[in-house]
Amino acid sequence: MRDIRAAAVQMGHLPGDKRANFAKVRSFVSQAADAGVELLVLPAMCLTGYWHLRKLDRAEIDALAEPVPDGPSSVELVDLARQYAMTIGAGLIERASDGTLYNTYVVAMPDGRTARHRKIHCFISAHMASGNELTVFDTPSACRCGVLTCYDNNIIENVRLTALAGAEIVLAPHQTGG
Numbered sequence: 001m002r003d004i005r006a007a008a009v010q011m012g013h014l015p016g017d018k019r020a021n022f023a024k025v026r027s028f029v030s031q032a033a034d035a036g037v038e039l040l041v042l043p044a045m046c047l048t049g050y051w052h053l054r055k056l057d058r059a060e061i062d063a064l065a066e067p068v069p070d071g072p073s074s075v076e077l078v079d080l081a082r083q084y085a086m087t088i089g090a091g092l093i094e095r096a097s098d099g100t101l102y103n104t105y106v107v108a109m110p111d112g113r114t115a116r117h118r119k120i121h122c123f124i125s126a127h128m129a130s131g132n133e134l135t136v137f138d139t140p141s142a143c144r145c146g147v148l149t150c151y152d153n154n155i156i157e158n159v160r161l162t163a164l165a166g167a168e169i170v171l172a173p174h175q176t177g178g
Contacts, residue, residue, distance in 0.1 A: 001143045001168045006039040007032050013045070015052035016064055018092075022047060022076065025090055033084040038141045044091035044149045044173040045103060047073050050124065051175075053093075058101075058127040065095035068106055069114040077108035085110045087139050089171055091149065093128070094118065101128045105149050105173055111140050117147035120158060134158070136165040143168050150174045 009028045014020045025042060032040045044050065048064045068074050073092050081088050087109045094104035094116070103119040118131025136146045146167030152158050153172045162170055 002141075004038045004141045004143060005036050006041070006169070007035065007037045008041045009043065009046075011043060011046060013043070013047075013049045015049035017049070018047050018064070018073065021049065022073065026080065029080050029084055029086065029088060033086060037086060039087045039139070039143075039145075039169075040089070041171050041173055042088070042090040044105060044119070044175040045093070046090055046175075047092040053124050053128075056125070056127075061093060061101055061125060061127050062095065062099075065093040065101050067097070068092075068094045068104055068116050071095075074106050074108065074114055077106055078112055078114060081108040081110045082112065087141060087145075089147070089173060091173055091175070101125075102131060103128060103149065104131075105135075105147050105171070107137070107139075107145070107147065107171070109140055113137075115145075115147070117149060119149040119152060121151045121155065123151065134162050134165055136162060136167050145169045145171055147171045147173070 107115040115137040117135035146162035
């Protein structure tokens, strides 16, 4: 693996306001590009908000959800990744083709590819499912990355298995505060 410039963002989101949250993401991506960043890690659930979800019913959470990788947020992340030649990770609520809802982390790459991680240990809402697989992928920056969202990192076996699957870098997006 070669050296790459990576950055992490801590940001306050607006609960349920994807448009405003994406505007913040665009600003951080632009700033990171000015600094020569090749890999930008934004927080878990930064596009949809997080802490308010525990008070929402299924229909309200579903209204915030979208498919991955064909939903509007994933497509816009890929557009940003291409525009700035940067790998960008951001979190949202995914609606799978069968209607299941997940706390998902999308990684958009400048070559148009995406990787997705469904949080393995999802506790925020009874209406959302936990994922059941590790996420490890190659980036255009010639590094192999894995993703473990928030609490997934507290189970050391998840980290060990991700490393054994070849991850040289583990992206560990969290959602803190609210």
